Amino acid sequence: MSKSDNLNLPIYDNRGKPLELAYHVTYTLRLKNGYILALKPGEHIVRMPNLLATDVKRRA
Incomplete structure (x- = not known):
C-alpha cells in the first residue's frame, strides 16, 4: 500500500x-x-455548477 498525500478538500454547504x-x-x-x-x-x-472549475484560487 502506498502512502497518500493528505489533501484538504474544500467543504461547501x-x-x-x-x-x-x-x-x-x-x-x-x-x-x-x-x-x-x-x-x-x-x-x-x-443544483450547482462544478465549484472547483469556478474557484479562481484553485485554478492557479
Whole structure:
C-alpha cells in the first residue's frame, strides 16, 4: 500500500458557499466533483455548477 498525500478538500454547504463545520451538528457528507458537500438534517442538494472549475484560487 502506498502512502497518500493528505489533501484538504474544500467543504461547501448545500448552496455552494464555503462552510466551516460546527461542533454538535450532524452533517451528511457527500463527495462531489472533488469537493465535500456537507448537508445538515433536512437540507438537500441544490443544483450547482462544478465549484472547483469556478474557484479562481484553485485554478492557479
